[in-house]
Amino acid sequence: MSAARDARTVLIAGPASDAHTWNLIYLQLLVEELGHPTVNLGPCVPDEAIVEACLLYRPRLLVLSSVNGHGHQDGIRLITRIRATADLAALPVVIGGKLGISGADTDHADHLRDAGFDAVYPDSPDAVTDFCRFIASLSERVVS
Amino acid sequence: MTGSRPLPADPPPTERPPDFGSFIRERHRTVGTVVQPRMGFSDPATMRAGLLATKAAAAATAGTLTVDSYTRVGDLRAVAEALTAGIGLNGYPIAHHDAAITREVLTGVQSESFAVQVRHGSAAPFDIVTSLLAAGLSATEGGPVSYCLPYGRTPLAESVRNWEASCRLLAHSGETGVRPHLETFGGCMLGQLCPPSLLVAISVLEALFFRQHGLHSISVSYAQQPSLEQNREAIAALRRLCGRFLPDVEWHVVLYTYMGVYPTTANGAYRLLAEAAVLAASTRTERLIVKTVAESSRIPTIEENVAALEYAAAVTGRWARDRSARDEPKDAMAPGSGDSQTYLEALRLIEAVRELDDDLGKALTRAFRFGYLDVPYCLHPDNQGRCRSYLDDSGSIRWADIGSLPLGGIVESSDARQVGSAELLGALSYVRRVYDGDAIAGRTGSAGDPTAAHLPAMPRCASGGLPGQPIGS
Numbered sequence: 001m002s003a004a005r006d007a008r009t010v011l012i013a014g015p016a017s018d019a020h021t022w023n024l025i026y027l028q029l030l031v032e033e034l035g036h037p038t039v040n041l042g043p044c045v046p047d048e049a050i051v052e053a054c055l056l057y058r059p060r061l062l063v064l065s066s067v068n069g070h071g072h073q074d075g076i077r078l079i080t081r082i083r084a085t086a087d088l089a090a091l092p093v094v095i096g097g098k099l100g101i102s103g104a105d106t107d108h109a110d111h112l113r114d115a116g117f118d119a120v121y122p123d124s125p126d127a128v129t130d131f132c133r134f135i136a137s138l139s140e141r142v143v144s
Numbered sequence: 145m146t147g148s149r150p151l152p153a154d155p156p157p158t159e160r161p162p163d164f165g166s167f168i169r170e171r172h173r174t175v176g177t178v179v180q181p182r183m184g185f186s187d188p189a190t191m192r193a194g195l196l197a198t199k200a201a202a203a204a205t206a207g208t209l210t211v212d213s214y215t216r217v218g219d220l221r222a223v224a225e226a227l228t229a230g231i232g233l234n235g236y237p238i239a240h241h242d243a244a245i246t247r248e249v250l251t252g253v254q255s256e257s258f259a260v261q262v263r264h265g266s267a268a269p270f271d272i273v274t275s276l277l278a279a280g281l282s283a284t285e286g287g288p289v290s291y292c293l294p295y296g297r298t299p300l301a302e303s304v305r306n307w308e309a310s311c312r313l314l315a316h317s318g319e320t321g322v323r324p325h326l327e328t329f330g331g332c333m334l335g336q337l338c339p340p341s342l343l344v345a346i347s348v349l350e351a352l353f354f355r356q357h358g359l360h361s362i363s364v365s366y367a368q369q370p371s372l373e374q375n376r377e378a379i380a381a382l383r384r385l386c387g388r389f390l391p392d393v394e395w396h397v398v399l400y401t402y403m404g405v406y407p408t409t410a411n412g413a414y415r416l417l418a419e420a421a422v423l424a425a426s427t428r429t430e431r432l433i434v435k436t437v438a439e440s441s442r443i444p445t446i447e448e449n450v451a452a453l454e455y456a457a458a459v460t461g462r463w464a465r466d467r468s469a470r471d472e473p474k475d476a477m478a479p480g481s482g483d484s485q486t487y488l489e490a491l492r493l494i495e496a497v498r499e500l501d502d503d504l505g506k507a508l509t510r511a512f513r514f515g516y517l518d519v520p521y522c523l524h525p526d527n528q529g530r531c532r533s534y535l536d537d538s539g540s541i542r543w544a545d546i547g548s549l550p551l552g553g554i555v556e557s558s559d560a561r562q563v564g565s566a567e568l569l570g571a572l573s574y575v576r577r578v579y580d581g582d583a584i585a586g587r588t589g590s591a592g593d594p595t596a597a598h599l600p601a602m603p604r605c606a607s608g609g610l611p612g613q614p615i616g617s
């Protein structure tokens with residue numbers, strides 16, 4: 001496998017059912033501007049492909065973005081699988097976007113955090129600022 | 145399929161469903177632009193209520209059954225899990241529900257006076273087409289390119305094969321039943337920042353693909369873009385190219401209200417919708433797909449959909465009355481047939497692709513491999529991704545880099561610069577900014593259309609007149 005193992009690499013993906021792409025392109029540019037190389041897996045990535053990519057790249061962070069309204073269900077299924085994978089139990093993983101079909105919903109965020117996400121960013125004016133702060137805090141933490 | 149729900153002993157009699165293409169053309173001739181929602185709910189009873197409300201709306205309407213994202217990617221297990229857990233889906237899971245259930249949803253809905261179309265977004269639509277035919281439906285949309293590149297990672301060649309089989313299945317159904325109808329989604333692609341000529345070319349190429357596989361009733365789509373001038377050129381080009389390349393097909397044009405980042409305010413949302421409605425009326429566009437005040441944030445309610453349909457119809461109605469008051473001939477505002485930039489680029493792209501192979505599917509696959517077709521910003525592995533586009537000061541979408549597109553001599557590529565996150569978001573949100581009212585002075589895009597002064601009153605919703613969450617929540 002020839003994946004470049006830069007310890008700062010951030011992996012970006014849209015979950016299996018979500019085809020939206022502009023969000024992923026935007027997040028890629030944003031994360032790169034914050035000083036991290038990225039691997040953008042694109043939209044509609046099946047769960048197993050995300051897990052495999054995490055094992056291959058050993059990223060500093062996995063960023064999931066979903067806006068089609070299924071992010072809540074897709075996110076819980078995916079994080080359960082990631083946390084059950086021995087090598088990925090402690091991988092920082094965040095999710096953001098429009099996570100349900102009825103507008104901003106704090107319940108979804110709580111469920112997702114309980115299921116194992118390190119941070120959840122439902123659509124809000126502060127989401128991106130909060131996320132940038134999270135990224136900055138990553139570099140301060142010791143790289144494991 | 146669930147298989148668990150018993151079929152009703154006596155299937156309810158269904159009225160003879162109409163032929164979608166003829167229905168739209170007839171309605172357009174007698175009443176004007178037909179308006180249609182993008183509506184889909186997971187619960188059959190809600191779906192039925194939505195269709196009935198669309199039918200009863202004070203407008204010439206067609207109904208929509210929009211399919212959810214799990215069904216689009218073929219994950220019927222996730223559909224079942226969501227329904228068991230009581231989680232709402234973003235559309236109607238047509239391949240999950242028994243055909244009998246969908247027929248019940250449609251009983252008394254689909255009739256001589258009301259046609260229904262299935263909207264999906266799948267690169268593997270065979271099961272969806274099978275399900276819609278089993279439920280007595282005959283109209284849908286998509287295409288081998290437009291439902292592949294923007295919708296995931298299915299290889300283009302596989303999507304082409306899937307669409308060939310699905311087209312044949314649909315075309316075959318016409319031998320015994322109602323004449324089937326298929327609409328291209330090529331006029332939308334990723335919704336924004338795609339130069340209109342490429343949208344027009346893909347739409348026409350997909351229509352040619354449909355015809356090759358036996359369809360004779362087709363609609364060609366185009367999605368409203370920020371520039372009024374480009375919009376008018378694109379619709380005129382679409383008509384001229386269809387007239388030339390589809391002589392033996394009954395076709396009509398369908399306009400999609402803006403498919404990119406939508407205004408968050410009710411005023412902005414309705415102004416943008418009104419702009420689309422005026423564009424449709426003034427270009428004799430047969431059908432218009434509307435967007436609602438909830439577009440920027442969540443799945444709209446039935447009431448929000450009805451409000452959008454009725455408002456769009458009020459705008460097109462007002463436009464037609466104003467025209468007769470001005471005593472203008474019917475086609476006075478219709479765009480001319482000159483060789484616009486959009487037309488010339490689209491024609492060159494279509495001809496270059498057709499020269500690659502007599503078989504449209506092979507030609508399309510090769511076109512993307514060679515970069516003769518290349519969609520800006522599309523991450524799909526079969527898209528070269530060498531083209532770049534940008535919004536100029538007037539809101540027109542221009543080529544920054546034409547990559548390997550065969551447009552040499554007609555397009556001047558400007559210097560392609562690397563775009564940052566803020567700049568990308570700025571371009572994507574241009575229309576939102578303009579219509580939400582805080583645009584930079586002088587950069588009003590097509591919002592400066594003089595017809596805006598004569599718009600009918602907007603539905604009351606910002607003040608809580610409509611149910612649902614606050615807009616932009």
Ligand code: B12
Binds near residue numbers: 021022069265
């Ligand atoms: C463009 C668009 C499309 C294009 C997408 C093209 C493509 N491949 O990218 C097309 C037309 C193909 C499309 C299809 C569909 N779409 Co769409 N689409 C949009 C639209 C108009 C704009 C989205 C966009 O490009 N935004 C620009 C990007 C840069 O911003 P963003 O995605 O909004 O993300 C921002 C924040 O959410 C945040 N963010 C997002 N993710 C993350 C992650 C993290 C970690 C952080 C910190 C922040 C963050 O950052 C971004 C910048 O502020 C929105 C409505 C709108 N917003 O106006 C609907 C919308 C997202 N679509 C929607 C739906 C439902 C669909 C469909 C299922 C069809 C349908 N039933 O209507 C299909 C999807 C099929 C599938 N398999 O997923 C719904 C989702 C509803 C919901 N969540 O409740 C929306 C809201 C429209 C609506 N009101 O119905 N769509």
